[in-house]
Amino acid sequence: MQLSSRRLRAALLAAASLTLVAAVLPPPTALGIGDPLFPELGNPGYDVLSYDLSFTYKDNKSPLDAVTVIDARATAPLERINLDFTHGKVASAEVNGEPARYESVGEDLVLTPRRAVADGGPLRITVRHTSDPRGRGDGGWVPTEDGLAMANQADAAHRVFPCNDHPADKALFTFRISAPAGLTAVANGYQVAPALRIGPSTTWTYRTRHPMATELAQVSVGRSAVVHGTGPHGLPLRNVVPAADRQRLDPWLKKTAGHIEWMEERVGRYPFENYGVLIARATTGFELETQTLSLFESSLFSGDGYPEWYVESVMVHELAHQWFGDSVTPRTWSDLWLNEGHATWYEALYADGLGKYSLERRMREAYQRSDQWRAAGGPPAAPKAAAPGEKIGLFRPVVYDGAALILYALRQEIGTPAFDRIERRWVAQYRDGIAGTADFVRLASQEAGRDLGAFLEPWLYGTKTPPMPGHPEWSAPAPAPAGKAAPGKAAPGKAAPGRTAAGKALPGGKRV
CATH class of the missing domain: 1.10.390.10 (Neutral Protease Domain 2)
Incomplete structure (x- = not known):
């Protein structure tokens, strides 16, 4: 049979090449970096420099369509590349612009590139996948009354996106989140540009200026109000609250600038580009120091039995983590x-x-x-x-x-x-x-x-x-x-x- 399509011939050759590579390698296995408490967490052989994460949110009953792009540097010759990833379906994977074979082993996604990656060489990984928030109680996506938030500590970021899910490998992050009209999406860091409305959905883009551990990533989608303010030495403040609760929560939001000033007097300048609290209508049993945007349950601020001094001390606890644990x-x-x-x-x-x-x-x-x-x-x-x-x-x-x-x-x-x-x-x-x-x-x-x-x-x-x-x-x-x-x-x-x-x-x- 004569192959008349140059693109089809190239695709078939690439597939044949991947099959030959896979045939001479041993079966893929789950790897880890040997953390004493999470021995299978993290992956050897590369250092992540940045993540570019795209999520398309529909509703809490549907997996999000997602694309994860990882830029890294190989720290050893790599014939295979292990990523931490579970609770999602992979549609395709590429390594350095070429299709890669992919298999799931335990909670690892194992990629076999067409060409081995040299020690010290650049490594760009693109994975098209879903990210499923349904029916899970072991971290990652947290359903709220009007959308989603993230709670990835300690070992749950890989339940949301493919990654090197260990705090020892920090990286820069970019988030691109699309959601239906009427919802607001926020993430760590600062907003790169105004939200872009295309048809029935809007896309928000955020980026961090400082490296971040995967367990500190935060994405929230909901009917939210974003309240801006100014902290010590002009620090931008960004608080995210349920839109219906904005007036009730405003007195608490106004305390943040004073809390930052109090911490700076004791340990020095706040270490990031901005700060704020994310108050979600969700039941988690904890508050979480996601970088630049700490997650809180709305019930903490309900006035139902919690003394004001206690609520403030909890707010300071999560703020202190921005220095101790995040930076x-x-x-x-x-x-x-x-x-x-x-x-x-x-x-x-x-x-x-x-x-x-x-x-x-x-x-x-x-x-x-x-x-x-x-x-x-x-x-x-x-x-x-x-x-x-x-x-x-x-x-x-x-x-x-x-x-x-x-x-x-x-x-x-x-x-x-x-x-x-x-x-x-x-x-x-x-x-x-x-x-x-x-x-x-x-x-x-x-x-x-x-x-x-x-x-x-x-x-x-x-x-x-x-x-x-x-x-x-x-x-x-x-x-x-x-x-x-x-x-x-x-x-x-x-x-x-x-x-x-x-x-x-x-x-x-x-x-x-």
Whole structure:
């Protein structure tokens, strides 16, 4: 048979070439970078530089049509390329402009390019796929009353788009979101251009100016009002709220500028291009520090039993994460205490400054529970893995108040001036980067003028809580017997909260 179409001949040759390549390679396998808590998360062999994500939203009952474009650099010769991706259907894949074979193995999407990628070479991956928000309770898309939002922590971004889903590989992001008329789409970063109306849908484009971990990506679609303002030194503020709730929520939105000013006085300049809160009509059980646009449940601001000082301290918790966790990102998930311990620390300091819940009281209460938390969840810097099916099980009290207790002990040991220098230098030295526990110990030792390794080791890794400097009268009770819940211990995957008379959670509850 004579092939008269040049394009058809080329396509058939490419398909034959891919078949030959696949025939000489072993079967594809799921890979990971060996994170102690998520060993199959992340992928070796390349460094992502940027993501360009396009989503077309129809309604909450339909998968979104999506295109993911990844620009990366190979860090090893690659005959195959593994991406983290699940809960979506792939229509096609390309590597460096040529069709690539694709297969799903576990929660990996494995691409076999026509030509192997050389070490150090450019790598552009294009995947056309769907992104399914239906019927999932393990992270990724979160249905709201009027649309969707994202909650990707800790290991759920790959339930939304193909990626290298580990915080150690940060990248720049561009988002292009199309939605029907009457809805508003927002995402991390800043809006590149005015929304573009084409027929019955509108497309919004956003871009980050700073690299971001996949778990911090945020896209929201809904009947939303976008409220702009100005923070310290002209910082653009962008808050996103249900349009029907705008007036009721406005007093809370006006507090953000003051919260930023309060944080800057303690740790230095806010690290990103803008900031705001995304308040969604959704039930998640947590708030989330998605970069530049923190996600909150609307019920937090309902006035139903939550004291105003508590709501503000939670807002400060998520804001503090913009420095601790977002700008400075953990090297491994075992370094989570650096995120949550610091966010809890500034949350507690803020409440203390309001005269509502003293820092010393909170730390003493944490000290009394610390051995129980360590027995249940492991030491702060070596937490136990979450139980199967408990996606947020990693977020236990030991990495919140248990980790803030380490910071309190450090301040007690070296004094407030040295401690404050550590905090400022930490977020300045590792801005837009990744850092781990060893980095923190080394930097703290340098600022204190002596080796703090021996002091911090038992606080970070011990099964028992060390004596608290300056408080010989404090004691940590023995862990509860096996099989019995320790006092104040909540259900698996939830932190042990304090309680108001109305039964609402107080600081120490799960605030991601």
